[in-house]
Amino acid sequence: MTPRIRKPPTIFEVAALAGVSKSTVSNVIRDVDGVAPSTRERVQVAIERLGYRPNALARQFVAQRTTTFGVLVGDLDNPFYAEMAKLIERWAFHHGYTAMFCNIEGDDDLAVSGVEALLEQHVAGVVFLAFFGRSPAVEELLRQRAPIVFVGLREDWGDSVAVGDADGGRLATEHLIELGHREIAYLTTPAVEPRADRARHAGYRAAMRRARLAARPAIRWAPGTEEVRLGGRRAALTDVLVDTDRPTAVFVSNDLGAIALQEFIDLHGLRVPEDVSLIGFDNVSLAGLARISLTTVAQPLDELARLGVARLVERIERWEPNRRQDPPRAITVPVELVVRGSTGPPPRS
Amino acid sequence: MTPRIRKPPTIFEVAALAGVSKSTVSNVIRDVDGVAPSTRERVQVAIERLGYRPNALARQFVAQRTTTFGVLVGDLDNPFYAEMAKLIERWAFHHGYTAMFCNIEGDDDLAVSGVEALLEQHVAGVVFLAFFGRSPAVEELLRQRAPIVFVGLREDWGDSVAVGDADGGRLATEHLIELGHREIAYLTTPAVEPRADRARHAGYRAAMRRARLAARPAIRWAPGTEEVRLGGRRAALTDVLVDTDRPTAVFVSNDLGAIALQEFIDLHGLRVPEDVSLIGFDNVSLAGLARISLTTVAQPLDELARLGVARLVERIERWEPNRRQDPPRAITVPVELVVRGSTGPPPRS
DNA sequence: ATGAAAGCGCTAACAG
DNA sequence: CTGTTAGCGCTTTCAT
Numbered sequence: 259m260t261p262r263i264r265k266p267p268t269i270f271e272v273a274a275l276a277g278v279s280k281s282t283v284s285n286v287i288r289d290v291d292g293v294a295p296s297t298r299e300r301v302q303v304a305i306e307r308l309g310y311r312p313n314a315l316a317r318q319f320v321a322q323r324t325t326t327f328g329v330l331v332g333d334l335d336n337p338f339y340a341e342m343a344k345l346i347e348r349w350a351f352h353h354g355y356t357a358m359f360c361n362i363e364g365d366d367d368l369a370v371s372g373v374e375a376l377l378e379q380h381v382a383g384v385v386f387l388a389f390f391g392r393s394p395a396v397e398e399l400l401r402q403r404a405p406i407v408f409v410g411l412r413e414d415w416g417d418s419v420a421v422g423d424a425d426g427g428r429l430a431t432e433h434l435i436e437l438g439h440r441e442i443a444y445l446t447t448p449a450v451e452p453r454a455d456r457a458r459h460a461g462y463r464a465a466m467r468r469a470r471l472a473a474r475p476a477i478r479w480a481p482g483t484e485e486v487r488l489g490g491r492r493a494a495l496t497d498v499l500v501d502t503d504r505p506t507a508v509f510v511s512n513d514l515g516a517i518a519l520q521e522f523i524d525l526h527g528l529r530v531p532e533d534v535s536l537i538g539f540d541n542v543s544l545a546g547l548a549r550i551s552l553t554t555v556a557q558p559l560d561e562l563a564r565l566g567v568a569r570l571v572e573r574i575e576r577w578e579p580n581r582r583q584d585p586p587r588a589i590t591v592p593v594e595l596v597v598r599g600s601t602g603p604p605p606r607s
Numbered sequence: 608m609t610p611r612i613r614k615p616p617t618i619f620e621v622a623a624l625a626g627v628s629k630s631t632v633s634n635v636i637r638d639v640d641g642v643a644p645s646t647r648e649r650v651q652v653a654i655e656r657l658g659y660r661p662n663a664l665a666r667q668f669v670a671q672r673t674t675t676f677g678v679l680v681g682d683l684d685n686p687f688y689a690e691m692a693k694l695i696e697r698w699a700f701h702h703g704y705t706a707m708f709c710n711i712e713g714d715d716d717l718a719v720s721g722v723e724a725l726l727e728q729h730v731a732g733v734v735f736l737a738f739f740g741r742s743p744a745v746e747e748l749l750r751q752r753a754p755i756v757f758v759g760l761r762e763d764w765g766d767s768v769a770v771g772d773a774d775g776g777r778l779a780t781e782h783l784i785e786l787g788h789r790e791i792a793y794l795t796t797p798a799v800e801p802r803a804d805r806a807r808h809a810g811y812r813a814a815m816r817r818a819r820l821a822a823r824p825a826i827r828w829a830p831g832t833e834e835v836r837l838g839g840r841r842a843a844l845t846d847v848l849v850d851t852d853r854p855t856a857v858f859v860s861n862d863l864g865a866i867a868l869q870e871f872i873d874l875h876g877l878r879v880p881e882d883v884s885l886i887g888f889d890n891v892s893l894a895g896l897a898r899i900s901l902t903t904v905a906q907p908l909d910e911l912a913r914l915g916v917a918r919l920v921e922r923i924e925r926w927e928p929n930r931r932q933d934p935p936r937a938i939t940v941p942v943e944l945v946v947r948g949s950t951g952p953p954p955r956s
Numbered sequence: 957a958t959g960a961a962a963g964c965g966c967t968a969a970c971a972g
Numbered sequence: 973c974t975g976t977t978a979g980c981g982c983t984t985t986c987a988t
Contacts, residue, residue, distance in 0.1 A: 316668055
């Protein structure tokens, strides 16, 4: 004989065993008050005896809502997102929600079909861990359809929990200035949302201005290539690092970019930090490896995740279709400078 | 006026507009044949006009099954799992499934409650990206309740898609032997499933035996600590690396462990590979960074994910509760040696 | 304080 | 080929 699995008991069978109606059982499991203690007791016993577990699918069906978060992730290969994803999952679980991930890999179409899939599943809310504002389609899709929160980035059409990017940019730049650097460049890669990029660059410019140093336009680099965009024009990355006005320090808008740049610099016979200092942004765990030892501006990931999930849960709980929502709120969390080995005094010229 | 969102049309309204019954609409959307082309056409038009989308929740309710995979992940902080998770999600999506992740962080209780949550959600199947066989509770929970597949590891109570761990161990060891090493150690960390650990160690021993070299017992190390277990006893990691019979090469059972060991060695004034060669297992993207440059045995992640998901989908499709299942199948994928800078000839003694 | 009954939107027999 | 009908398991009025 196969050890048969009998199908799980329903609310009806519990009711029968306890000698009450389905509604009463329902009231007991949902813990509504107004059930006589004695009845409640009998129902509990019946539940116990039958090993009854409410059927989540039926619940979701009747409520037309799940207890699942959709999480849109930029790219799980990027440890920044991987770490965030993990923390989001953990905090969601803590609030009784599960997490469904959707890896959009920087692709707008993927983002759209991802959101469609999530909406189809009637997720209770959506967490954005990455979003490239180019796609109004996503905004359109979500508007009034589900509570959302942006974690680690800003968008003005939803709640957001993020660090002070401008502060971080200022902090990084000031660190370099204090070390004695005067020729400091800002370099960014496509892994960073445009808005965060702008803010970090603005922080950089502010710090430079305060120190009466010349700020430079952002250098745009896609790691893997050897070319950059600088202002309007193209240039070879090597040239930028070797030219007469070459920087003695580079503030990179994200750790992964900084590590890629470090590698590029290594390969071209320059030394970090003796020839050029490097500072990143994020503080991915990778940055702490002794062989990488990247100075960086740390984002408090756990705090971001915790607050983001809390905010989303709050929204969900007061959510009603077609009800006017509170205006979006932007929550800011402070960054912290983490000094490691990739920054030092500038070379004597 | 708020731009009201009217609630989405149901199958009923489509039927009304098309002038047919719900069943016919149902037949059209499920693409069952036996619907007159003209009727089908009319229904399609009505669907189009109304912007009708079948309600996934209702479907799942009636089928008592979702189109979601539960994915149990060891730890998303570990890039090996993060990369696998991403690929699983991608392949799942490719087959029309979504992925719900559950980060178990090496904790059995978390694994149990995670599986419970997944089961409660009636996931269509479960992908294990990590599992520490100590917990029969998980097996008990899942037995006959949902199709499962182990990806990247072996368990005999379910399908598995994994590399030939013994082959990999042999390959790694042979590489070291060919470089001239004779004193080769095997070191493992808790991040590796016991079974894979044993197989990799067995591969190591086989290679050593064939070369008529003395195999050593596995060194067990938890990165972060300075102590190891060697056979039955404890020892300081430094001692192991410095003792008279110190190894000139270490085969580490996983990349993250190898990188941690490399860091430890760096810190203690030894050089890799001049003083000691290091080879890992997995080929996480991290290993390819120039500053890490870890020689390793590569697992074909995408292949593992692809085959794993395909196998699971197959199981799901022929799944019926209480039906005898085909016996578990173990699929093996070949590994590949990736030589980088962490291995070289042994020091002249 | 409890029960009866009406759905939620869809699928799947079964009849015609 | 198409329509009718009976659920799926639970929540939620509304009576009692």
